[in-house]
Amino acid sequence: MPEGHTLHRLARLHQDRFAGHRVRVLSPQGRFAASASAVDGSVLERAEAHGKHLFHFYGPERAVHVHLGLYGAFTEAELPVTEPRGQVRMRVVGPTHWTDLRGPTACELLDGGEIEAVRARLGPDPLRADADPDAAWQRLSRSRTSVAALLMDQKVLAGVGNVYRAEVLFRHGLDPRTPGRELPRATWESAWHDLVALMEHGVRYGRIDTVRPEHEPEATGRAPRQDRHGGEVYVYRRAGMPCLVCGAVVRTVDLAGRNLYWCPGCQG
Known part of the structure; x- marks a missing residue:
């Protein structure tokens, strides 16, 4: 989707x-x-x-x-x-x-x-000028549901899908199983601003890129990602492959009918 x-x-x-x-x-x-x-x-x-x-x-x-x-x-x-x-x-x-x-x-x-x-029915959209991240925080901070599931709930946050969910959790070192109510407010605010920047990049270039410059193929000497979705990512659809940061094997698990990807080394 x-x-x-x-x-x-x-x-x-x-x-x-x-x-x-x-x-x-x-x-x-x-x-x-x-x-x-x-x-x-x-x-x-x-x-x-x-x-x-x-x-x-x-x-x-x-x-x-x-x-x-x-x-x-x-x-x-x-x-x-x-x-x-x-x-x-x-x-x-x-x-x-x-x-x-x-x-x-x-x-x-x-x-x-x-x-x-x-x-x-929709939560705030990081790409809209009228978005209120505090509205998403109010739902996140009161929920026992995992932050991974909450980020995919369009009533909590509109527009974030499986790729951005996996990547923003990785970029902020968040264990995807963390209950929303245990998410620090400062971490949420940092993740929100990160989503705004990542998704604006997606609008501009028509692809999802989440890898920081120091982990790009040109910087590390690795081969560019080959995937029909395009873009350089840390964990999405990289199950069984080494993490670009710590080398641990990227894992995947089914969560609410969608594949969740994460690094056990960087995210616990």
């Missing part, structure tokens, strides 16, 4: 290409046809993301809400448009570009109250 930086990249792309213009909104597949017709020909006022959710606003009280889930994806192209390929849930056509959405978990037209209901 895409992490939050991917949705913010999409929001910025759609803001640049479509916002401020009247757009065609279609549903070649048909599953979004009624809602598409309701906004077809309207001005897309802005595109923005909150966590793993994308919103196309067609006024203060009307927005198309998209959650990509595991299989959703947008494809982008310059005009002219071509015939739809596959099951296109939504097509947006602007003055210079068009985009097709396939396979999302959610693609729905919401009114003002429904938009706020979605946002109310």
Whole structure:
């Protein structure tokens, strides 16, 4: 499932290409046809993301809400448009570009109250200017649940997925099994600022890089990481391999249906 930086990249792309213009909104597949017709020909006022959710606003009280889930994806192209390929849930056509959405978990037209209901379910997003890290801290500091599970809970923190979760825990030497209520406030504040910087880097470059300069391939002489996700990371998907810092074997365990990666040497 895409992490939050991917949705913010999409929001910025759609803001640049479509916002401020009247757009065609279609549903070649048909599953979004009624809602598409309701906004077809309207001005897309802005595109923005909150966590793993994308919103196309067609006024203060009307927005198309998209959650990509595991299989959703947008494809982008310059005009002219071509015939739809596959099951296109939504097509947006602007003055210079068009985009097709396939396979999302959610693609729905919401009114003002429904938009706020979605946002109310989400914790602060490190990539949003209006984010309040104290709101996440209030949930973390009262919970017996492991910090590893809490960081993946979108009600606690919006946009953080499996990669950023594993990497920020490693970078701060945190045992992933630590209950949230045992997390020091100073450690949380440092981790929050780290997430902001790491995720902003992800938005800028379209990949997740978490390795500090002294551990980069160029500095250590090791081979660059070979992975379809790209980016240099410390522990994510490196189970059975030596830690880049201490040499201990990176471990993995299933936690709430997701693979958790950590270094027993650096994180206890």
